[in-house]
Amino acid sequence: MRAVVPFDATAPKTRLAPVLDSTERRAFAERMLRDVVAAVEAAGGVPQVVATESVDVDRPAATVRVDDRPLSAVVNDAIARTVEGGDPLAVVVADLALATPAALSRLFEAEGDVVVAPGRGAGTNALVVRTSDFHVDYHGTSFLDHLDIARAAGVEPTVVDSFRLATDIDEPTDLVEVLVHGTGRAHEWLDARFELVVDDDEGRVGLGRR
């Protein structure tokens, strides 16, 4: 299955600015991208990175195309080209640092013409589209909007219940999840610089520079 992996190569992960400077954010974002591309491949997908600027994903099987249009336009074009031609299309965002081949296999193998893996905050972190009657709209409550768009097209959407696919890495608190559950390049990069810190009063877990 073709899997579009959109990547903001221009100013990635700006909401991590409280803990990572711009050079670090770019380095970390590229490692998450490479992890996602590798996991897509291992789950039997064919990754097609669509980046706002050139980026090296270090995987011979992955293609990279530069396209600086908004995400929804890029994905709707891909739906038109791929799904109208009779093939399914997956879309997997590039900051799923916890994505594993097993989690992505559940996504790819789920039945239904529209399969959605929600992200926290009403977002859409991954999709499989098997009907060109569906289109995407990534602004705001995109998870709810994608359910509505599917139903308006006469399709009952399938929802994949995965913590690993729901955890996109946007905010500093999300980095705790990478340290706890990550296994790839992004985890290795982060683990060399940060460690888990337990607040003894509350028992809450944060992170601190090593």
Place this chain on the structure above:
Amino acid sequence: MRAVVPFDATAPKTRLAPVLDSTERRAFAERMLRDVVAAVEAAGGVPQVVATESVDVDRPAATVRVDDRPLSAVVNDAIARTVEGGDPLAVVVADLALATPAALSRLFEAEGDVVVAPGRGAGTNALVVRTSDFHVDYHGTSFLDHLDIARAAGVEPTVVDSFRLATDIDEPTDLVEVLVHGTGRAHEWLDARFELVVDDDEGRVGLGRR
């Protein structure tokens, strides 16, 4: 399968104080508890609520026992009594407002002597224990600690990858998930008082009073 559902009836959900007053927090917490108890029953479990004070769960099949000891002591006692007697034991925290019978069935039916559903922030939201060589320690990075405790007992732990089981409702931002994904009493209560609000600049989703 017996399923202990621990409930803080004394001062529930204090971290929701920025958006809910103490009467609301208690009302909301009781609805989450009732949702969890109903979902456990629907998944074939036998819920046993252990609360710090008396609470009415409004389910004939659910027992309620008052025990104000720390959570780890309560659960380790339950492991000793139930698992040493040859029966498996589940533990499901009471603030899993997104828990569904399907998600809990994946937990109950997962193979392994120690099955763990992680929560955000390195927590442990649900467990199935089938060996009395295992014990719990809920402080701090309990998810990682529970993996270590299982391995020290010679058991390779099974991890259940579920967004619904990973989402315990602690902070105001978690309430967005209840509005988006909830289906029970807690969702109904919250939806009568709050609505989703999309930040037009960032596209981020929060909530506001109706």
